[in-house]
Amino acid sequence: MRFRARVEVQLRPGIADPEGATIERALPALGFDGVAHVRAGRSFSFEVDAPDEGAARTTATELADRLLANPVIEQSRLELEAI
């Protein structure tokens, strides 16, 4: 089976995010009021061949933890769908 994985990487809560803060500061000038807690991140997508969803999830999670995110400061979230 083939699965499409989407991994979202963000800084952990509590880790300062200057990029998100800069975006947030720009919002009032553009007329966006009432928007708070902006956090910047990155998104990755890839396809995995695996016998079942559990195996695909294991591979994608390990890939995200070992390479895509730096666990010292970042966390990742995985979405998986069969294709």
Added chain:
Amino acid sequence: MAPRIGVVVFPGSNCEHDVVQAVEAVGAEGVLLWHGDAHLRGVDAVVLPGGFAHGDYLRPGALARFSPVMEAVNDFARSGGPVVGICNGFQVLTEAGLLPGALQKNGRLRFLCQPVRLVVTSTSSVLTCGAAVGDELVMPINHFSGNYTCDADTLHRLQTENRIVLRYADGENPNGSIDAIAGIANEAGNVVGLMPHPERASSTLLGSEDGLVLLRSLVSAAATSAAA
């Protein structure tokens, strides 16, 4: 015989020749090591130089850690060999797990290229063993991700184990690093990472000779390592 200091060349490194020239000026032999080779050619110390290894894609240092040479650097470091990461090299060492913590984007999201005042805060490392605590050094920084961070436990250990080797002087801390950290060492003191560039402060022609005390320390540690 002059101690041999290996300087790793990753695709995108850009300070390797500066480091070779600077360590040769203080009595070592500089040896360029290609990142794709899985051995260190018998050198007595290793420097991971500044630059943009593997284009800094993903995160600075994230891909360099998988270069074949890094396994040899890892073994060398774990057996007590002197290893110093300068700027991008510091980022590689944290990604490789040879030093704790991480280097985030600078606090104000600016690329910084300027001389900074630093204070030596520990001499228990291969890079600061010839300096004195309290020495003030002026050296250039040149980075976008030099904002050192780590969790509270790690910070406590770095402080109590005397492993913060360089701090930005009072009123500096240009990148927002936790506890004004500019350089740290591992537990044994043989692995050091720092954001400032000692090789760019190795001659009056460059505006400062303050990096020489650090380079001399490294050369002396390499000589000790060679004799061991």
